[in-house]
Amino acid sequence: MRKSVIQRAARLAIDYVVGDVCVLCQLPITPHQWRDPLTLNGHMCPYCRTVVALNPNSCQHCALPLPNGQRICGRCITAPLVDMALAPVLHQHCGAYLVHQLKFSRGEREALALASFLLTAVHQHYPDTNALPDLLIPVPIAPWTQLRRGYNPSDWLADTLHKQLNVTVANDLLTRRGGPSQRTLTRQQRLRLAKNTFALKRKVAPRALDFQHVAIIDDVLTTGATVAVLARTLRRAGAVRVDVWCATRA
Numbered sequence: 001m002r003k004s005v006i007q008r009a010a011r012l013a014i015d016y017v018v019g020d021v022c023v024l025c026q027l028p029i030t031p032h033q034w035r036d037p038l039t040l041n042g043h044m045c046p047y048c049r050t051v052v053a054l055n056p057n058s059c060q061h062c063a064l065p066l067p068n069g070q071r072i073c074g075r076c077i078t079a080p081l082v083d084m085a086l087a088p089v090l091h092q093h094c095g096a097y098l099v100h101q102l103k104f105s106r107g108e109r110e111a112l113a114l115a116s117f118l119l120t121a122v123h124q125h126y127p128d129t130n131a132l133p134d135l136l137i138p139v140p141i142a143p144w145t146q147l148r149r150g151y152n153p154s155d156w157l158a159d160t161l162h163k164q165l166n167v168t169v170a171n172d173l174l175t176r177r178g179g180p181s182q183r184t185l186t187r188q189q190r191l192r193l194a195k196n197t198f199a200l201k202r203k204v205a206p207r208a209l210d211f212q213h214v215a216i217i218d219d220v221l222t223t224g225a226t227v228a229v230l231a232r233t234l235r236r237a238g239a240v241r242v243d244v245w246c247a248t249r250a
């Protein structure tokens with residue numbers, strides 16, 4: 001905690017002295033380059049913006065990168081993960097670095113940088129504001145992880161998206177059962193572990209999401225096991241359409 005306070009103070013001091021700096025190359029950027037995260041770069045200089053590996057042609061249901069011209073992956077033909085999946089950045093090099101900073105170094109600027117890619121993707125895939133989801137649902141983290149880390153990275157992404165899109169964030173609906181870190185597990189192991197991972201909070205009505213269109217918000221989409229289980233929980237609570245917006249795709 002102390003280290004993070006020192007890091008934030010150091011960044012504020014750098015901001016004060018040299019202005020904003022790029023989250024990737026650390027060079028100063030002028031205010032007009034990042035003031036509007038919707039059209040520009042959210043704490044990222046124009047050059048670094050071009051070197052981030054993107055995921056422009058991906059499965060519409062699980063965001064798996066696909067060859068040009070293909071719209072749905074083999075698995076989603078029979079069992080689509082969700083109704084629509086966006087993951088605009090590949091989880092490698094710069095994209096993986098940004099997510100790592102967001103998750104483990106209180107990367108508020110990195111959250112904004114990643115959200116700016118998501119915003120671009122949202123504007124490309126939703127024709128107008130009427131087509132946007134009714135609710136954004138950040139993937140909850142286990143209570144112990146939340147306590148240790150002090151924040152949920154998905155909340156930060158959702159907050160930025162909420163400010164730009166004016167879609168409500170619902171981060172008080174679900175609980176997540178604690179368990180071992182999933183980072184080293186296979187898809188099968190994750191699926192076995194994840195079955196009862198999420199539940200509606202006791203105070204929430206069983207059909208609280210009746211007829212709602214919701215979007216799950218997360219930092220990285222890896223095997224899809226977490227999203228699959230969460231989507232099932234949301235549909236049981238009445239959601240009629242579940243999308244997923246993840247910053248990066250592993």
Ligand SMILES: [Zn+2]
Pocket residue numbers: 022023024025026027044045046047048049
């Ligand atoms: Zn840069």
Ligand SMILES: [Zn+2]
Pocket residue numbers: 059060061062063064072073074075076081
């Ligand atoms: Zn797919």
